[in-house]
Amino acid sequence: MNIAKLLRTGVAALAITAAAGAIPHAAQASVPLTETGSSLLYPLFNLWVPAYTASHSGATITTTSTGSGAGIAQSIKGLVQIGASDAYLSDAVVKGHPTMLSIPLAISSQAINYNLPGIASLNLSGPILAGIYEGKITKWNDPAIAAANPGVTLPDHVIVPIHRIDGSGDTFIFSQYLAFSDKDWASTLHYGTSISWPAVSGGIGANGNPGMVTALQNNPYGVAYIGISFAKQVAAAGLGQAALLDKHGEYVLPTEETISTAASSVASTTPADERISIVFTPGVNAYPIVNYEYAIVNSQQPNKATAAAIRKFLTWAVNEGNATSFVSQVHFLSLPAAVKALTVAQIKTIK
Amino acid sequence: MKLRPFRLFVLILSLFIPAALVAVILFLVIYSGQAIVFNGLHFITNVNWNLGDLYDDPVVVRGIQVPAGAAYGVLAFIVGTLATSALAILIAVPLSIGTAIFLCEAVPEIERATWRYFPWLPPLRQALAMLVELVAVVPSVVFGLWGVAVLIPFLGHYVSPTGNGYGLLAASIVLALMITPIIASTLYDALSQVPKENRESAFALGSTHFEVVTKAMLPMVRTTLIGGIVLALGRALGETMAVLMVSGGGINILPTSLFSPISTIASFIVSQLDSAETDPTNMAVRALSEIALVLFLITLAVNAGAKLLSSGALNVRKPQ
């Protein structure tokens, strides 16, 4: 009896839902787009989309945070129209899928943070960080660190290196910095969104940027790489920010000036397909861990309407969307003019 | 015997379950085929996990395209999975038994005593049971957040010799908290269904209340207890997010102490799937399917073991 009653109620509920679902919701004038991928780019997309849909009535764009790998894979498979990625497509992927484009939308960077009570400024370099993460440099008063920090009394304490466990664009650019400045790292561990982290006793893996901030907070004598959009939380947690050795041989902090110096140093050398690293670039006063945030898009879309919708949105994103009012909220920088021209040219090829 | 359409119908319905399982296993076997060939036995005996250089040209090894430098050894994750689950069960079982006994036997008496003076108090037993039910739906990422915000600083300050709270113990405690409600509630249900006659005859023999519970009631619910533990173990083996957030994510390293960073198979799959998808040869995803297959075998073994245990328990019960 009870079951029958329940069943009947359930069926009725189902019917009502199905009927409600059958009525199309808001009239969708243009093609609905979906963006998925990088969790670094996600906050910026979340600022862009409401502004864009407000000024372009009928446009519907869904933003999703899954991870750069998912963004690339799902864009290639045609499940989403825009894949967001902190890394450009590899040669092997481009060879297999020649119609896939890597389109820079903005410039991001990363800070190396540390938790050393009483030490306000610290210099670090690629080889030092590589040594720490490989377990070759284990104490803060190691001669290599001391040499980089004259006049600073470093504690005789074991270093706690903290890395991301989840696949991450932050790991990609961090490992690129190590690979480009340390030959040993380049030949054994390479760079990528996941690294085969060497067994360092006391080393810790954390999940996501918030996990990195808390792990560093929980572990005095720790060091961690954290996306620049979390600068506010890092400062609130009282964690230090290291100056990094650039290619020119100087220690620089991540500031708007040093990041844009790095970005403009590659502006003239960025190739037409825009797949280039901005990590450890030559140039005076150029911060070494900077990257383009990419939209991974297939230039051959299934129909003209979809292609037009993608072109329209991406064009808006690199023009109006690159205004400081948007990018500075997540501590990103706008694209330099020369790069913007290349990006616009790439967007035009989406058919 | 004549044909019984209803029995046939429910049989067909129940065959959906093995069908789904077989479909998933077949999928994993086919999908990981190349990885099984490439990895051989090294897969479960090596501790070295390296996706290789995904940004360099792939190389061909034994006729199979893989990223340069790729190596897939998952021993550390197998150890991590078994260690966290075993430790979690070890913590959860005594806690669950204590909780169930207290809820079932002591709380009613406390209630009777306090209600005399505070009749407006809500029924304590129901409130506690409700809390347990609520915990079943708290998303595991919230457990993870709690672990990071409360448990890890606590372990770091007061327990860990190195000051680091992340690792095997933290993961096991969080898992234990997630599975205790499962074991405790099945046990509580079973305890409250023990026939009155059994309790009363134990009292009549002069047992104390505690002896009635431990000597007369607990042995009767042994099968249910094992069933609950098996369900809980299934949950512990498959749990991902909460473990990922507190385990310290050790790779390429076998645990040496309670505070060693570890990874479990399930949490490792979640953490690597995104990067694996960028592998142009697709070998990384195939290797992850192979680990999923290993987890299946572990679950299979655990369930087989539990089955043996519970059939033993049944034999114990029968004579009375």
Next chain:
Amino acid sequence: MSASLSNPPVRGLALRRSVTSAVGWIACGIGLALVIFPLLDIVGVVTLNGLAAINWNLFTKDTGGPALGMANAIEGTFIITIFAMAIAVPIGVGAGIYLSEYGKNRLGSTIRFLSDVLTGTPAVVLGYFSYIVFIISFGWGFSLAAAAITIAILIVPYLARISELALTQVPNTMREAAFALGGTDTTVVFKVVLPAASSGVITGALLALAISVGETAPLIYTAGWSDYAWNGQFTHAPIAYLTYVIWTFINQPDAHSHSLAYAAAFLVMMVVLTINIGVRLMVRRG
């Protein structure tokens, strides 16, 4: 403890026995406290942070806009759950009926065993299975159909085993009486056994419901995500769900996203609690 005082101890061994009892009760009480305090803390954290973030926009506005609502996610979770339950309940309860009424044989115990194995499958593996099979091979795209089927696979084994346990507890005398009165298989099961075990079966369904509302991992690769309300299509249309809000927004740098994540977690708890209480009241009255 008042419990042991109710039985005046016999002399001789009495002292040791009552000390053992007292220590035992205290240990059990400590066990309860060790479980209850962290759980209270967790539920409390979700409730406090969630309550602080609750406002009317949550239920009327979609995600993605500046208003920070999540009506699309609430609706999506509701729809995915209804369809998943519509698939899983007949199969799960049917399997439970088979296992308890006719499954006391080798085939039954094999099904029981495989069902327990399926319970231990990590949800993310199921999600990836569905991603490759439904989304890619069948070409459904991110969709309600794929999401509902995945969740159904996840919860069927729980439903089957818990219904079986509930049905087995119905005394055999009731079945024998019903058959003696000339009942057929169907009438015995639906008019006698199932009603007698309804409370247990409903407990199983509620647990299944809780799992399907609270899962994230299997949905990321099947439901996708949409910032808009469901458009009525079963395939080729991603759909929103509440746990995505928790999972994603908790990883955002801004405090506003965090409060939205807690609000979603709180809502998930409240929805399940409400359904739970509602169904139990309904059953008691009916």
